[in-house]
Amino acid sequence: MSYYTVREIEKIDQPILCENGDNTVRNLLLGVQPYSITELCPIDGDTATPRFNSPLEATMLTDGVRSDVYTYTDERWFRFTRGVSRTIVFRLGSLCAVSGFGMGFLKEDVSGVKLPRKVDICLSENGVDWQRVYKCRDIFSDGSACRVDVKRDFDKTYRALYVMVEMEVVGHVWVDEIEVFGTTAVPADACAIVAEDLDSDSKSIIVNEYPSYDALDGVRNVLLSYNCIPRNKESERRPGLGLITVEEYLPHLAYIDKDGEMKDTFFDGMLYLPYSMYTYSAEYKCAEGWKHYIENTFAPDANVDALNKATAIVGEKLGIQNHKTKVYFSVLHTKPTYGEFPEKFGDIDGDGVDEVMDNFADRQKAIKWCIDTTIEKFKAGNYENLVHDAFYWFEEEIAYANKDETALLKWTVEYLHSMGYKLFWIPYYQASGFMEWQDLGFDVACMQPNFAFRDGIPTQRLYDNAEITKKLGMCYELEIGGSDAANVERYMKYLDCGAETGFMNSIKMYYQGGVPGEFYAAFKSADPELRKVYDSTYLFAKEKYVSRNNK
Numbered sequence: 333m334s335y336y337t338v339r340e341i342e343k344i345d346q347p348i349l350c351e352n353g354d355n356t357v358r359n360l361l362l363g364v365q366p367y368s369i370t371e372l373c374p375i376d377g378d379t380a381t382p383r384f385n386s387p388l389e390a391t392m393l394t395d396g397v398r399s400d401v402y403t404y405t406d407e408r409w410f411r412f413t414r415g416v417s418r419t420i421v422f423r424l425g426s427l428c429a430v431s432g433f434g435m436g437f438l439k440e441d442v443s444g445v446k447l448p449r450k451v452d453i454c455l456s457e458n459g460v461d462w463q464r465v466y467k468c469r470d471i472f473s474d475g476s477a478c479r480v481d482v483k484r485d486f487d488k489t490y491r492a493l494y495v496m497v498e499m500e501v502v503g504h505v506w507v508d509e510i511e512v513f514g515t516t517a518v519p520a521d522a523c524a525i526v527a528e529d530l531d532s533d534s535k536s537i538i539v540n541e542y543p544s545y546d547a548l549d550g551v552r553n554v555l556l557s558y559n560c561i562p563r564n565k566e567s568e569r570r571p572g573l574g575l576i577t578v579e580e581y582l583p584h585l586a587y588i589d590k591d592g593e594m595k596d597t598f599f600d601g602m603l604y605l606p607y608s609m610y611t612y613s614a615e616y617k618c619a620e621g622w623k624h625y626i627e628n629t630f631a632p633d634a635n636v637d638a639l640n641k642a643t644a645i646v647g648e649k650l651g652i653q654n655h656k657t658k659v660y661f662s663v664l665h666t667k668p669t670y671g672e673f674p675e676k677f678g679d680i681d682g683d684g685v686d687e688v689m690d691n692f693a694d695r696q697k698a699i700k701w702c703i704d705t706t707i708e709k710f711k712a713g714n715y716e717n718l719v720h721d722a723f724y725w726f727e728e729e730i731a732y733a734n735k736d737e738t739a740l741l742k743w744t745v746e747y748l749h750s751m752g753y754k755l756f757w758i759p760y761y762q763a764s765g766f767m768e769w770q771d772l773g774f775d776v777a778c779m780q781p782n783f784a785f786r787d788g789i790p791t792q793r794l795y796d797n798a799e800i801t802k803k804l805g806m807c808y809e810l811e812i813g814g815s816d817a818a819n820v821e822r823y824m825k826y827l828d829c830g831a832e833t834g835f836m837n838s839i840k841m842y843y844q845g846g847v848p849g850e851f852y853a854a855f856k857s858a859d860p861e862l863r864k865v866y867d868s869t870y871l872f873a874k875e876k877y878v879s880r881n882n883k
Contacts, residue, residue: 334371335371335385336368336369336370336371336388337388338368339366339368339421341368341421341423341459341494342423342459343458343459344457344459344493345458347427347457347493348426348427348493349426349427349518350426350427350428350516350517352516353426353515353516353517353518354515354516354517355515355517355519357431357513357514357515358513358515359396359434359511359512359513360428360430360495360512360513360514360516361393361394361422361424361495361510361512362394362396362511363394364422364423364424365391365394366388366389367388367393367394367420367421367422368388368419368420368421369388369419369420370418370419371415371416371417371418371501372415372416372417372418372419373414373415373416373762373796373800374415374793374796375413375415376789376790376792376793377786377788377789377790377793378786378788379413379414383411384411384413384414385411385412385413385415386411386412392407392408392409392410392508392509393410393420393507393508393509393510394422394510395509396509397508397509398436398479398508398509399436399438399479399508400479402438402439402440402478403440403443403477404438404440404443404504404506406438408508409438409506409507409508410508411504411506412501412504412505412507413501413503414501414502414503414761414762415762416500416502416762416767417450417498417499417500417501418497418498418499418501419496419497419498420496420497420499420510421494421495421496421497422495422497422510422512423459423493424492424493424494424495424512426493426516427457427492427493427518428491428492428514428515428518429489429490429491429514429515429516429517429518429519429522430455430489430490430491430495430512430513430514431485431486431488431490431513431514431515432483432484432512432514433453433466433483433484433497433510433511434481434482434483434484434509434510434511434513435451435481435482435497435507435511436479436481436482436507436509437471437479437480437481437482437505437506438478438479438480438506438507438508439473439475439476439477439478439479439480439733440476440477440506441476441477442476442477443504444503444504445503445504445505445506446502446503446504446733446764447472447473447480447733448471448499448500448501448505449469449500449732449733450467450469450498450499450500451467451468451471451482451497451498451499451500452464452466452497452498453465453466453468453495453496453497453498453512454495454530455490455492455494455495455525456492456493456496456525457491457492457493457494457524458493459493459494461525461527462496462525462527462528462530463490463525463526463527463528464528464530465486465487465488465490466484466486468482468484472733472735483511488523489514489519489521489522489523490524490525491518491522491523491524491525492514492525495512497510498530502729502762502763502765502766503729503763503764537767537770537771537804538803538804539803539804539805540802540803541805542802542805542806542807542808542834542835542837542839543776543805543807543838543839545838545839547807547839548601548658548722548754548756548775548776548839549658549721549722549754550658551600551601551658552600552601552839552840552873553598553599553601553840553841553873554599554600554601554602554603554658554660554840554841555584555599555601555602555603555841555842555844555847556603556605556841556842556843556844557602557603557605557635557639557847558574558605558606558607558845559574559576559604559605559606559607559628559629559635560574560606560607560610560624560625560628561573561607561609561610562613562614562615562621563615563624564613573846574607574610574628575628575631575634575635576634576635576638576639576847576848577633577638578633578641578642578645580638580847580848580852581638581639581642582594582646583598583851583852583855583866584598584599584847584851584852585597585599585639585642585646586598586646586649587870588855594646594649594650596650597646597650597655598870598873599657599842599873600657600658601657601659602639602657602658602659603659603660603661603724603841604635604636604659604660604661604662605724605726606662606664606726607846610625616664617677618677618678619678619680619686619687619698620678622664622680622698622701625664626702626705626706626709629661629706629709630709630710630713636659636710636713636715636718637713639657639659639715639718640657640713640715640716640718643655643656643657643717643718647717655717656718657717657718657719658718658719659710659715659718659719659720660720660722660723660724660756661706661710661723661724662723662724663699663702663703663723663724663725663726663744663755664698664699664702664726665725665726666689666695666698666699666740667689667695667734667736667737675688675690676688677689677694677698680697680701692739692740695736695740696740696743699740699743699744703747703748706723707720707751721752721753721754722753722754722755722756723748723753723754723755723756724755724756724757725741725744725755725756725757725774728758728759728760728763728780729759729760729763729764729765730759730763730764730768731764732764732765738772741772741773742772742773745772745773745774746773754775755773755774756774756775756776756777756778757769757772757774757776757777757778758777758778758779758780758809758841759777759780760779760780760782761779761780761781761782761793761797762800763779766779766804766806769804769806776806776807776839777804777807778801778806778807778808778809778839778841779797779800779806779807779808779809780797780809780811780843781793781794781796781797781808781809781811781826782811783797783811783822783825783826784811784812784822784823784826784843785811785813787818791825794825794829795833798833798834798835799833801835802833802834807835807838807840807841808830808835808840808841809840809843810823810826810827810830810841810842810843811823811826811842811843811844812826812843812844812845812865813845813850814845815850815853815854815862815865819850820861820862820864820865823850824864824865824868824880827868827869827872827877827879828879828880830872830877831872831877831878831879831882832881832882836872836875836877837875840872842869850865851866854866854869
């Protein structure tokens with residue numbers, strides 16, 4: 333169901349001309365109301381409110397009033413949140429000669445209000461035949477809180493009655509004015525609209541099937557295995573957190589029944605990534621902190637070393653020769669959303685010169701060090717029961733507003749591919765760049781529905797995420813937010829959805845808050861309602877789970 337009331341576009345058989353048209357160039361959209369707005373993907377939960385998405389009757393897009401207050405709370409901004417994109421259609425008073433457009437945006441880093449990466453302008457004379465006359469891909473600003481005005485001229489002057497603005501919306505996009513410039517008098521040399529298929533770009537990315545297991549070299553069920561916390565009072569208060577043991581890995585690598593008998597294999601892939609308390613700390617933003625993270629990952633008798641030993645135990649007890657577990661490591665990010673890096677990152681590669689994370693070459697150097705050091709550590713460990721053939725791009729969105737972001741990602745993909753490694757990504761729900769995951773170079777992408785963590789999100793979110801990921805050829809992340817009854821029920825809905833929609837039969841990735849985590853708590857629990865989380869997850873991993881809705 334659309335958040336906005338759908339308004340039909342009237343087909344016009346005969347051109348509507350202005351009786352008193354003149355040749356004065358002006359903003360033809362000033363005061364135009366009403367207009368239609370549609371979103372590409374569903375808007376739900378608390379985002380389906382005026383706080384995050386201004387109502388259709390709001391006038392801020394065409395009232396001629398520009399905000400000079402650069403904060404998301406100012407009421408002069410029209411608010412758009414999520415939904416991937418908006419298509420806004422305006423009808424002019426008569427057939428006009430249109431020559432350009434303008435838009436005003438808010439950029440406020442602290443509140444997450446971003447500039448759109450894509451804005452397209454399409455025109456029609458009759459409401460049926462459309463032509464895309466401008467593609468805007470160069471909206472940037474270095475300011476942290478500012479107004480960004482975009483004004484562009486078309487290559488020609490076109491005859492138009494309808495104006496369509498197609499704008500990417502991931503996260504929050506605040507707009508306070510959309511303008512179209514032209515004259516109400518239509519000169520004889522104004523270009524007629526040449527009809528084209530506006531959906532041709534989107535059709536090219538439709539896959540309409542979940543990825544096969546071959547996409548990530550046969551792995552089926554990947555558990556997010558968080559490791560490393562900052563070396564501060566938190567590590568003193570929670571000793572052992574971020575250092576996973578053999579005993580904690582065993583019930584994840586093997587299914588152990590209620591009698592304590594090991595019956596079958598379970599998760600066949602482990603993804604190492606840092607805890608958020610580490611990434612939000614100052615330690616993540618310096619070379620010494622990165623070195624600490626790598627050392628933690630390969631600590632003796634923990635994490636990778638413990639996983640190798642636990643895999644050997646599972647293989648021996650289940651009688652599986654040459655039993656292996658896949659391991660994946662994070663490519664740490666050099667301009668993350670976790671706060672600004674200091675001016676000097678530190679000397680990451682030992683050449684005596686501090687790296688600066690505002691410099692592309694230094695960012696590239698830091699990522700290369702992270703990849704190379706991880707590979708060296710893994711090979712030096714002689715982990716005979718583990719296989720490493722892919723890395724994970726740690727950031728959960730693509731920061732298109734940063735001019736170096738896509739170039740850095742492209743370099744990373746090419747570097748890893750040159751050595752035979754793949755790169756995968758787990759964006760949050762409708763995160764910036766998720767629709768372009770293939771063009772960005774990822775071998776696999778797996779989208780989070782983010783249903784588990786907020787009561788106000790409807791169950792339909794799970795099914796919407798299943799539909800979107802299937803269309804785009806992505807896999808699905810399952811999430812559990814706790815061990816209480818409400819969290820267990822939300823998690824079971826993931827399993828039901830997966831069995832019903834088919835993502836159960838594809839690559840799956842699982843968030844459980846860390847390791848040992850919620851699955852381990854369910855494994856240890858004597859409460860049958862909690863224990864079913866562990867047992868049902870095993871059945872799901874083995875493609876044997878049956879939705880409760882089908883029983």
